[in-house]
Amino acid sequence: MASDPGFWSNLGASMRSLYRNRPSRQRKSSNNSSDTYQQLVHEDSIRLVYLLPSSNANDPIELTMIPARLGEKPRYRALSYEWGLQDDQHDPVIMINSRYPLRARKNLYEALKEIRASPGEFANYPLWIDAICIDQRQEYGEKPHQVRLMGKIFGQAALVIAWLGLAGWYSDLAIDALEACSQYGRLSLPKHCCFVTRILEPLEPKQTFDTYPPWMTMKAIMLLCNRSYWRRVWILQEIHMSRSLVVRCGSRSITDTDLNRAFHTLKSFECIPHMRYKETHLRNYYRDLTKFLCITGSSVPLRHLQARENGHRSFGQWLQICVDGNFQATERRDYLFALLAISNDMRDLDLTVDYEVPLRTVMQQALPAIRRSYCAIKEDDRKSWDSFSREVDQLMGFHFERDPYTRQSSFLLRDPYTPHGSLFESADLETHWYQRVFHYVVPCTR
Structure with missing residues (x-):
């Protein structure tokens, strides 16, 4: 039989058939992914996730x-957080529907662990989390449409959880102090002045920060306010659109109402008698806090809450907040896309969230409207357009230069993804761009 040519021919055909029909890992993985992210049929379709409880924190x-539809008014909570850097080798894995693994970045994973450890607060509601509920595999698939829905998603959420990250240097102390400030904010003026005299005197002796020196409490508050979360550009939309907000750091949290009242109390610290302290380090800390929270008004969380209180703002005002607050975005288009839904003067702008469009093209479409919006701000409340445009140029990753011969300003739009020095395709195109945007758009007082 072994010498029969027909035997070997039939055996080879059988082996080839088995090889073609073998289970394919790649095919199986693809089907699993498609099962996880089934196509969203309706314009208002979203995905929500339930966080399964566990008695072991290490599970x-x-x-x-x-699936869910915004039109059906589902009750859910939205997570606002900082993505952080991606690390495919060390990022932990989460399980979707008990079968499908998905890598989550470390900060998100830690947030989910802390939320799971507080079942009484969050167990009854599903969550909306952009990194999980939006199919991130294809940059230009469903993602642009889902990003356009984010304003509605955060606006309809029963609660927005602002995750600052794991507990850090006395962050629990900072939240205790802010809660105490909020309670003192309800008191009458004499007691309030007494509170200012003895900084952050606890209402109950059991509160932990009673044993810490005042400068440590102040520094803890400053560090909490300076966390990088507050300076992500998408946070502007997520906080502004929220109906109810809770700020969470590690296992501790504080409501937006208490946080807002605490900051208004801290703003009254202009009368801090820091000069009565002989210790230089105490005087310095009080002086720094006074500048930070009162005189300069540079507390970024306070700006978020004030913007949320004041209601609608123009695109120019939002962009000014981004420039002055040194807000950050991994994708530079997001400086524009994140502000569209919360701006009251950009509805007529034909600019859609589309990450396939080059940054230069997006900027060309938006800049006339940006200029018109910014110049509509009262002169006393804004810089000159020439000065502001330079800052916008740097924010978007372009390079600003001044012509050494004419002494006139010109934007040399450089692609941030190419080596420094790549300009427009031609000098004529650059000249036409400069004239069209800066001379023939709308008059503006410089």
Whole structure:
């Protein structure tokens, strides 16, 4: 039989057939992914996830994903957080629907662990989390449409959880102090002045910060306010659109109402008698805090809350907040896309969230409207357009230069993804661009 040519021919055909019909890992993985992210049929379709409880904090995170429609008014909570850097080798894995693994960045994973450890607060509601509920595999698939819905998603959420990150240097102390400030904010003026005299005197002796010196409490508050979360550009939209907000750092949290009242109390610290302290380090800390929270008004969380209180703002005002607050974005288009939904003067602008459009093209479409919006701000409340445009140029990753011969300003739009020095395709195009945007758009007082 072994010498029969027909035997070997039939055996080879059988082996080839088995090889073609073998289970394919790649095909199986693809089907699993498609099962996890089933196509969103309706314009208002989203995905929500339930965080499964666990008695062991070290157990892996497991989620159950369900479809939902915004038009049906589902009750859910949205997570606002900082993505952080991606690390495919060390990022932990979470399980979706008990079968499908998905890598989550470290900051998100830590947030889910802390939320799971507080079942009484969050167990009854599903969560919306952009990194999980939006299919991130294809940059230009469903993502642009889902990003356009984010304003509605955060606006309809029963609660927005602002995750600052894990507990850091006395962050629990800072939240205790802010809660105490909020309670003192309800008191009458004499007691309030007594509170200023004895900084952050606790209402109850059991509160932990009673044993800490005042300068340590102040520094803890400053560090909490300076966390990088507050300076992400998407946070502007997520906080502004929220109906109810809770700020969470590690296992501790504070409501937006208490946080706002605490900052208004701290703003009254202009009368801090820091000069009565002989210790130089105490005087310096009080002076720094006074500048930080009162005189300069540079507390970024306070700016978020004030912007939320004041209601609608123009695109120029939002962009000014981004420039002055040194807000950050990994994708530079997001400086524009994140502000569209919360701006009251950009509805007529034909600019859609589309990450396939080059940054230069997006900027060309938006800049006339930006200039018109910014110049509509009262002169006393803004810089000159020439000065502001330079800052916008740097924010968007372009390079600003001044012509050494004419002494006139010109934007040399450089692609941030190419080596420094790449300009427009031609000098004529650059000249036409400069004239069209800066001379023939709308008059503006410089």
